[in-house]
Amino acid sequence: MPSALSEIQRLRSQIRHLEQQLQRQHLSLNNTETSLASPPGSFAPSPASASADTRLDRRKEHGIPQRYWEGIYTSTAQSRQTQYYGPASSFYFIGRMSSYLATALQQPHSDHHMQPNSASTTFATPTSPKRGPLDVPGVTADGTIAADTLTATQEDYFLSLFWQSFHCILQILDEVDFKEHYKSLWVAPGKSRKPSALVDMVLALCMQYGVAFVPRSGATTQTQVVVDGDDATIAGRWLYRRSQSLLSAELESPSVTTLQCHILAVYYLCNASFQNMAHSTLAVAVRTAQILGLHIEPPESMPRKTKELRKRLWWTLFTVESKTCMKLGRPLSAQISEATCSLPADDPELAFLSGSSLALSEDNVTWHTYNLQNTKLILAARTVYLAFHDKCAEVLATLGGTSLYSDAQALETCAHFLSTGMECLHSWRHSLPNGLKTKRKASGEPFSIDKSPLDLELYAPVWLQRQRLLLELLYHNLSMNLHRPFISFSTVPSSGSNSSLQHVHEHADACVDHANAITQIMHQMMREGDTLRGWHEAFQWQWNATLSLIGYILAYPLAPSTPSARQAIDSAIDVFETLGKNVAIAASAVNVTRDLTAKADFLIYRASGNDLTTSATPSSAGLGDLQANGSGDFAAHGSNALFEPDMEPSGMFQNTLSGMDLAFTVDSFNCFEPLPPGSDMSNLWNFSEG
Numbered sequence: 014m015p016s017a018l019s020e021i022q023r024l025r026s027q028i029r030h031l032e033q034q035l036q037r038q039h040l041s042l043n044n045t046e047t048s049l050a051s052p053p054g055s056f057a058p059s060p061a062s063a064s065a066d067t068r069l070d071r072r073k074e075h076g077i078p079q080r081y082w083e084g085i086y087t088s089t090a091q092s093r094q095t096q097y098y099g100p101a102s103s104f105y106f107i108g109r110m111s112s113y114l115a116t117a118l119q120q121p122h123s124d125h126h127m128q129p130n131s132a133s134t135t136f137a138t139p140t141s142p143k144r145g146p147l148d149v150p151g152v153t154a155d156g157t158i159a160a161d162t163l164t165a166t167q168e169d170y171f172l173s174l175f176w177q178s179f180h181c182i183l184q185i186l187d188e189v190d191f192k193e194h195y196k197s198l199w200v201a202p203g204k205s206r207k208p209s210a211l212v213d214m215v216l217a218l219c220m221q222y223g224v225a226f227v228p229r230s231g232a233t234t235q236t237q238v239v240v241d242g243d244d245a246t247i248a249g250r251w252l253y254r255r256s257q258s259l260l261s262a263e264l265e266s267p268s269v270t271t272l273q274c275h276i277l278a279v280y281y282l283c284n285a286s287f288q289n290m291a292h293s294t295l296a297v298a299v300r301t302a303q304i305l306g307l308h309i310e311p312p313e314s315m316p317r318k319t320k321e322l323r324k325r326l327w328w329t330l331f332t333v334e335s336k337t338c339m340k341l342g343r344p345l346s347a348q349i350s351e352a353t354c355s356l357p358a359d360d361p362e363l364a365f366l367s368g369s370s371l372a373l374s375e376d377n378v379t380w381h382t383y384n385l386q387n388t389k390l391i392l393a394a395r396t397v398y399l400a401f402h403d404k405c406a407e408v409l410a411t412l413g414g415t416s417l418y419s420d421a422q423a424l425e426t427c428a429h430f431l432s433t434g435m436e437c438l439h440s441w442r443h444s445l446p447n448g449l450k451t452k453r454k455a456s457g458e459p460f461s462i463d464k465s466p467l468d469l470e471l472y473a474p475v476w477l478q479r480q481r482l483l484l485e486l487l488y489h490n491l492s493m494n495l496h497r498p499f500i501s502f503s504t505v506p507s508s509g510s511n512s513s514l515q516h517v518h519e520h521a522d523a524c525v526d527h528a529n530a531i532t533q534i535m536h537q538m539m540r541e542g543d544t545l546r547g548w549h550e551a552f553q554w555q556w557n558a559t560l561s562l563i564g565y566i567l568a569y570p571l572a573p574s575t576p577s578a579r580q581a582i583d584s585a586i587d588v589f590e591t592l593g594k595n596v597a598i599a600a601s602a603v604n605v606t607r608d609l610t611a612k613a614d615f616l617i618y619r620a621s622g623n624d625l626t627t628s629a630t631p632s633s634a635g636l637g638d639l640q641a642n643g644s645g646d647f648a649a650h651g652s653n654a655l656f657e658p659d660m661e662p663s664g665m666f667q668n669t670l671s672g673m674d675l676a677f678t679v680d681s682f683n684c685f686e687p688l689p690p691g692s693d694m695s696n697l698w699n700f701s702e703g
Contacts, residue, residue, distance in 0.1 A: 027396060081405075081406045081409065081415070082099075082100045082402065082405045082406065082409060082415065082416065082417065083100075083415040083416070084097055084098050084099040084100050084102065084105050084342055085097070085098050085102075085104060085105045085108045087104055087108060089104060089128070089133070089134070089288070089289075090133045090134060090137075090287075090289065091133065091134055091135060091136060091137050092137070096289055097343070098341055098342050098343070099341065099342020099343055100342055100402075100405075100498060101339055101340075101341075101342040101398070101402070101494060101498070102340065102341050102342035103340075103557050103560055105342060106497060106500075106560060106561075106564060107127050107128065107560065109502065109564075110127065110502075110560075110563070110564050110567060110609075111123065111127055113502040113503075113567060113568075114567070114612060117567075117616055118612065118615075118616075126605070126608075127605060127609060128605065129238075129556070129598050129599075129601035129602040129604075129605050130238055130239065130240050130597060130598060130601040131240060131246070131286035131598045131601075132240050132244060132246050132247050132285045132286050132287065132598075133285070133286040133287045133288070133289075134240075134286075135240045135241075136240075136247070138287070138290070139247045139250045139253060139254075139281075139282070139285050139287060139290075140247075140250045140251065140253065140254040162205065163216065165199070165206075168206075168216060170223075171216050171219040171220055171223055172195070172215065172216065172219060174219045174222060174223050175215055175218070175219050176188065176369075177475060177476055178219070178222055178476075178479070178547075178548075179218060179219070179222070179280075180369070180476075181380055181383065181476035181477075181479065181480060182383070182479065182480065182483060183276070183277070183280065183329065184325050184329065184380075184381065184383075184384045185273050185276055185277075185322075185325060185326050185329050186215075186273060187318075187322060187367065188367070188369045191211070191215075194209070194211070194212070195209075195212055198212065208255065208259055209259075210255075210256040210257075210259035210260050210263075210270070210271075210274045211256075211270050211273055211274055211277075213252040213253070213255050213256035213259070214252070214253065214256040214273075214274045214277040214278060214281070215277060216249060216252050217248075217249030217250070217252035217253040217256065217277075217281055218249070218277055218280060218281050218284075219249070220248040220249030220252070221245065221246065221247070221248045221249055221281060221284055221285070221549070222547045222548070222549075223248075223547065224245040224248035224249075225245040225246075225248075225546065225547035225549070225595050225596055226543070226546055226547050226595065227245070227595060228594050228595055229243075229594065229595060229597070237593060237594075237597060237600040238593075238597055238600045238601040238604060239597055240597045240598065240601075241597070244596070244597050244598075245547075245595060245596050246284060246285045246286060246549060246596060246597075246598060247285050249281075250285075253278065253281055256274060256278070257278070260274055260275075267301045267304055267305065268305075269305065269322075269323070269326065271301055272298060272301045272302055272305060272307070272326060272330070273326070275294055275295075275297055275298035275301060276298055276326075276329060276330055276333065278291075278294050279291045279294050279295055279298065279333060279337075280333075282294060283337070283549075283550065283553075284549035284550065285549075286598065288337075288340075288341060291337065292337060292338075292341060292343065295330075295333065295334045295337055295346070296346055298330055298334075299330065299334060299346050299347050302326065302327055302330050307323050307326055307327040307330075307354065308327055308347075308351065308352040308353070308354055309352070309353045309354055310353050310354055310355060311323050311324065311354070317363070317366065318363075318366045318367065321357055321358055321363055323354075324354055324355065324356070324357040324358075325357045325381075325384055327352070327354045328354070328356060328357055328384075328388045329384070329388075330347070331347050331349075331352070331388070331391075332387060332388050332391040332392075334346055334347045335347070335391050335392075335394075335395045336391055336491075339394070339395065339398050339491075339494065340494070345395070345399075349392075349395075356385060356388060356389075357381065357384055357385055357388070358381070358385075359378075359379050359381035359382040359384065359385045360379070360381075361377065361379055363379070363381060364379035364380060364381055367381070376446055376447050376448035377446075377448075378446050378448030378449060380476065380477075380480075382446060382448070382449060383449060383480040383484065386441075386445055386446070386449055386484065387484060387487070389441055390438075390441055390484070390487065390488060390491070391491075393437045393438050393440070393441045394438060394491040394492075394495070396434075396437055397431070397434040397435060397437050397438060397495060398495065400430075400434055401427070401430065401431050401434055401495065404427055404430045404431075405417060405427050408423045408426055408427055409423075411423075417498070418501065421514060421517075424499070424501065424514070424517055425513065425514050425515070425516055425517055428499050428514075428516035428517045428519070428520050429516045431495065431496075431499075431516075431520060432516050432519070432520070435492070435495070438488070438491070438492060438495075442460045442488065445460070445484075448477075449480060449481055449484055450481060450485075451467050451468070451469065451470075451478075451481045451482060451485060452467075452468040452470065453465040453466065453467065453468055454466045454467070454468045459485065460485055460488055460489075461530075462523075462526035462527060462529065462530050464529060464530070464533055464577075466533075466537060467534065467537050467538075469541065469542070475544060478544050479544050479545070479548075482534065482538065482544060482545060483548070483550075483551070485534065486531055486534060486535075486551060486554050487554075489527040489528075489530045489531045489534075489554075489558075490527075490531060490554045490557060490558070492523070492527045493524050493527035493528050493531070493557070493558065493561055494557070496520040496521070496523045496524035496527065497524045497561055497564075498520075499516075499517045499518075499520035499521050499524070500521045500524060500561070500564050500565055500568050501514075501517060501521070501568060502564075502567065502568045503568075521565065521568070521569065522572075522574055524561055524565065525561060525562060525565040525574050525578050526574070527558075527561075528558040528559075528561040528562045528565070528578070528581065529558075529562070529577060529578065529581045531554055531555060531557075531558040532555065532558055532559070532562070532581045532584050532585050532588070533581070533584070535551065535554075535555045535585075535588045536584040536585075536587060536588055539587070539588050539591045539592070546592075546595075549596075552592055552596070552598070552599055552602075555585060555588055555589070556602055558585065559582065559585045559602070559606055562578045562579075562581050562582050562585065563582065563606070563609050563610060563613055565578050566578050566579055566582075566613050566617065567613050567616060570613075570616055570617040570620040570621075571617070571620055571621065575617070579610075579613075579614075579617075582606065582610050585606060586603055586606055586607065586610075589602040589603045589606065590603055
């Protein structure tokens with residue numbers, strides 16, 4: 014307990030110090046401004062009105078920067094309605110790659126075709142049929158929605174999956190209490206059990222996990238990429254719907270069980286690719302936790318078992334919310350400065366009190382240690398993330414812009430700042446107990462980027478192996494995302510002279526190294542076991558890593574790390590093919606990855622100085638394959654395409670279209686087609702502009 018309290022206090026102190034430092038810098042910067050800049054064509058305010066505007070500007074009063082790094086507005090769901098994703102998101106990176114390809118290949122590219130098919134692009138909600146009105150199932154006498162019926166035997170099977178899979182990762186349920194609750198729902202032999210939002214949500218999550226092990230029957234090469242009503246990512250959807258219906262009666266008087274359902278629902282929605290629904294559910298979950306007082310230290314009068322469960326609930330929610338917001342590049346809701354709840358414990362006594370069937374492991378590491386270390390990892394990454402983006406906002410305020418890619422020196426300044434901040438993550442890695450590390454062959458180091466193969470412990474329990482693997486994959490994914498903004502698709506102009514981009518290039522290399530590490534782990538685990546099968550988040554990490562690999566070789570076609578990155582992409586395709594036998598989104602990822610890689614191979618070939626009109630085609634993916642897919646007559650564009658600065662994607666796209674006499678549809682990825690009269694291609698690349 015003292016060590017946990019000391020750790021949380023240290024992290025809080027570090028965050029407060031960073032916030033105070035940035036506030037002083039922002040106030041100093043703002044005090045030098047005499048008036049707000051007027052947009053072109055507007056009237057400049059009088060001195061009196063400018064002074065009044067300054068007094069009323071709460072942003073200035075609190076030292077909030079006047080500029081920030083703007084993201085992208087893009088449609089990622091079935092609807093054409095756009096949503097906002099920040100610069101840290103994979104969608105922003107996809108938009109940058111799309112704009113780069115549009116210029117490099119002199120052909121418009123839609124970011125919609127750089128994403129695999131998913132349930133969220135096929136269905137409006139997890140429970141609605143494809144391209145039709147919401148199919149509302151029958152309503153029971155008590156007002157709840159009837160779900161597809163599972164027999165008692167089937168429910169017992171799926172619930173048994175929970176204790177060896179999610180329970181060791183998502184430690185928010187008391188196993189003894191849950192089993193007693195479940196038993197109480199069966200009031201009479203031969204009758205259906207009573208409705209329970211918690212049981213329904215656990216079953217839905219376990220069906221989503223379990224069905225992912227079942228091969229898709231009758232699927233062909235063409236149909237295996239189609240997300241239909243039988244897809245594993247939305248298995249158990251009617252149980253999810255009934256759970257949500259039951260929870261609607263608990264909005265005014267939520268309980269701990271209500272919060273548990275919300276957290277489970279977030280995982281279900283994320284696995285099903287409904288990221289915006291998951292984000293909205295997280296907002297409700299955070300408010301519910303605060304209503305229950307979980308953000309403050311539990312009363313001393315509570316039994317220790319209950320107190321620790323409340324702590325795990327709060328910090329699990331905190332980590333999930335932080336991880337999701339960083340992934341989407343959106344503002345964080347749960348503030349650490351407003352929480353006094355100490356970190357959860359992980360001692361053997363507590364593990365015994367929990368009543369779980371999970372045994373202890375070596376090095377005095379219990380099954381609760383994963384929860385504690387996962388929380389510390391997210392706290393470290395969150396600290397770096399917030400400090401880095403505040404630094405970017407400070408630099409942009411000085412430049413008066415909304416993107417770092419317009420000035421090389423600004424990019425390098427932020428890169429240097431991140432280099433010092435990454436030590437926070439490195440410190441976490443060095444302090445991690447050995448019992449939560451997967452050993453390596455050939456004297457390799459766990460949690461490193463040395464590409465050494467895993468040395469899987471033969472007799473380690475599955476839950477412990479899964480904890481080790483997921484913790485390492487999460488570490489690499491968080492690190493990769495922090496480094497990725499510095500993959501620059503061109504040499505940007507500099508306001509200074511002879512500026513060096515050393516730190517920018519180091520971060521780009523580090524990004525691809527972490528992407529390689531994720532791919533190497535996933536590729537080996539697909540060949541040697543089922544520990545990560547059915548774990549949908551692992552697929553999402555692999556897809557995220559694949560985007561980084563492709564982006565890197567597009568930006569640096571002749572870099573020393575490009576050959577290994579290109580080989581890693583082939584390994585990623587193998588991973589997707591293995592998972593694609595069971596899940597449509599993975600099968601679709603194979604096609605998307607191959608298409609993007611073919612274009613990257615073409616650009617690598619061209620960057621090597623080959624004459625496409627006389628030389629042989631690239632051997633990796635083949636220019637012939639590219640042309641066979643109808644991707645256009647690239648040889649007609651000559652050996653070098655127009656490479657512009659890594660500008661905001663909308664500006665780059667407008668430059669691409671300006672030299673074309675025809676408009677093209679983005680729904681046809683590989684061929685030119687006239688747009689209907691009145692169509693505006695630029696709306697599909699709707700990035701925020703400064």
